[in-house]
Amino acid sequence: MKFFLIISDFIIPLIMLGIVAHGIRKKRPVYDDFVDGAKKGIKTVIGIMPTLIGLMVGVGVLRSSGFLDMLTQVTQKFSDKIFFPAQLIPLTFIRMFSSSAATGLALDIFNQYGPDSYIGIVTSIMMSCTETIFYTMSVYCIAAGIKKTRWTLPGALLCTFAGIVASVLLARMM
Amino acid sequence: MLNYIWAVLIFIGVVYGALTGHMPDVTNGALDSAKSAVELCITMLGVMSLWTGLMEIATRSGIIETFTRKIIPLMRWLFPDVPAEHEAMSHMSTNMIANFLGLGWAATPAGLLAMKSLAELNTKNSESASNAMCAFLVINISSIQLIPVNIIAYRSQYGSVNPASIIGPAIIATTVSTVAGVIFCRIAQRHRHSKNGGAA
Numbered sequence: 365m366k367f368f369l370i371i372s373d374f375i376i377p378l379i380m381l382g383i384v385a386h387g388i389r390k391k392r393p394v395y396d397d398f399v400d401g402a403k404k405g406i407k408t409v410i411g412i413m414p415t416l417i418g419l420m421v422g423v424g425v426l427r428s429s430g431f432l433d434m435l436t437q438v439t440q441k442f443s444d445k446i447f448f449p450a451q452l453i454p455l456t457f458i459r460m461f462s463s464s465a466a467t468g469l470a471l472d473i474f475n476q477y478g479p480d481s482y483i484g485i486v487t488s489i490m491m492s493c494t495e496t497i498f499y500t501m502s503v504y505c506i507a508a509g510i511k512k513t514r515w516t517l518p519g520a521l522l523c524t525f526a527g528i529v530a531s532v533l534l535a536r537m538m
Numbered sequence: 539m540l541n542y543i544w545a546v547l548i549f550i551g552v553v554y555g556a557l558t559g560h561m562p563d564v565t566n567g568a569l570d571s572a573k574s575a576v577e578l579c580i581t582m583l584g585v586m587s588l589w590t591g592l593m594e595i596a597t598r599s600g601i602i603e604t605f606t607r608k609i610i611p612l613m614r615w616l617f618p619d620v621p622a623e624h625e626a627m628s629h630m631s632t633n634m635i636a637n638f639l640g641l642g643w644a645a646t647p648a649g650l651l652a653m654k655s656l657a658e659l660n661t662k663n664s665e666s667a668s669n670a671m672c673a674f675l676v677i678n679i680s681s682i683q684l685i686p687v688n689i690i691a692y693r694s695q696y697g698s699v700n701p702a703s704i705i706g707p708a709i710i711a712t713t714v715s716t717v718a719g720v721i722f723c724r725i726a727q728r729h730r731h732s733k734n735g736g737a738a
Contacts (some may be wrong), residue, residue: 365584368706375685375705401594405587409579417575421568422547422640427556428567458543467542467688472577474696487709488693492686492708495679495713503646504675505667508653508699512666515726522722527680527715534707 369538398500412464420469427472448532449483451476452490456528463496485538494524578695585691594640604645606631616677616720617670618727619659626655632673637678640687649678673723680719682712 387394394499426432435449451473459466470487477483497520506514555564596602609631610622620626629652636645652674660668667675686708693701 369703370706371709372700372705372707374702376702379677379685380592382599383592386601387595387599392595392599394595397595398591400591400607401597402587402591403608404594405590406583408590409582409586413576413579416579417572418544420578421573422544424550424567425555425564425572426547427551428563429551429560429630430558430563430583431550431554434554456688462540462543465540465547467692470573470689471692471696474570474692475574477694477700479698481630481695484693484696484698485707488686488704489688489708489711491689492683492704493681493711495681497679500679501675504649504653504678507650508657508660508667508671510653510657510667510671513675514672514673516667516672519672519722519726520679523680523719524673526617526718527711528693530711531695531707534711538703538707 386442389522404527415464416467420471421474422465423468427476432472447536449486451483452486455487456490459491459494460497460524466491466496482535486531489534490528493527493531495520497521497524546634578692581695582688582691585687585694589640589685589687593639596639596643597641602632602639602641604636605635605638609634616723617673618672619654619668621659624655624659626652626659626670629655633678634682636683638684640683640685669727673727676719676723680712680716684709690728 384394387397396463415538417528432454433452435454439453440450444451455469455473458469470491473487474484479485479488497517501516505511551564551567555561606628610627613620613627613631614622617627617630620630629648632648633645633652636642636648653671656668656671656674657664660666660671663667685705689704689708690701693704
């Protein structure tokens with residue numbers, strides 16, 4: 365585990381170095397390219413801002429009404445048995461349907477419990493290793509004119525389940 | 539989909555808040571959330587631009603093409619039904635590399651092109667997904683990703699001591715889910731092969 369925590373510390377600087385070195389070797393104007401790319405980043409963030417405001421307000425309303433706490437209490441008994449934090453049940457479910465709604469819930473968890481708490485760490489890892497199954501499947505299948513997805517859904521659910529189990533186990537080790 | 543989810547969030551929140559006497563909290567919750575969404579975007583402007591800037595250098599210096607060529611042997615193993623020289627292979631490789639690097643804007647178009655070229659190969663039953671399509675989708679959904687940039691930005695906004703500390707564990711977790719997906723694909727493909735006398 366320690367090795368992977370070292371990777372966490374090293375990877376971003378190493379990627380920066382590797383990419384810049386590769387660019388120089390290919391005789392690219394690396395700084396100009398960086399600035400062009402950064403502009404795209406600004407556009408992306410500005411583009412998602414309205415979505416983020418909407419969803420965080422939605423989750424904020426739900427949180428402050430006390431509904432999420434009630435839901436957590438109700439599911440606590442069951443989730444304790446499987447060593448899964450009850451606070452993460454809504455997130456796990458929503459994650460399969462909508463990436464941005466899941467982001468809203470994840471941010472609420474960071475706000476409530478802190479990103480470095482056990483729940484915060486499980487959330488961080490889980491959000492990084494799962495995908496919006498139903499959204500992705502429908503977009504891709506529509507593109508190919510597919511109506512019967514055969515074994516795609518069982519496979520996708522298995523991946524998601526494996527990712528969630530791994531997230532919980534890894535967070536316990538950290 | 540999102541329209542319903544959002545409406546349900548608001549609906550449950552307001553009704554439950556009214557029933558339990560939390561209306562002032564709900565008001566504050568809505569206003570505070572809007573404010574913190576904007577604050578979050580300001581943090582994200584920095585982190586996101588740093589990443590897209592680096593990725594622009596990578597893209598323009600041909601890293602995607604380099605990787606795409608390097609993973610061809612792996613692609614042959616993952617998709618035994620697709621001819622190696624078929625364009626579906628290169629679209630799928632581009633999609634996977636772009637996903638791996640967190641380049642969503644490059645991943646989706648390549649992924650859609652990949653599905654279309656796979657559809658050309660799928661002559662037998664055009665409405666039913668081929669083995670290659672199922673495998674491609676499962677691997678895509680298992681979401682192998684090198685750096686979860688968004689999550690790091692969120693963590694830093696909410697005061698994490700070391701926002702990047704989850705990269706290592708996230709790499710393990712995403713590998714676990716992808717390996718599970720790949721094993722499932724191999725078993726499912728072999729099963730169909732033997733059932734259809736190796737013709738599927």
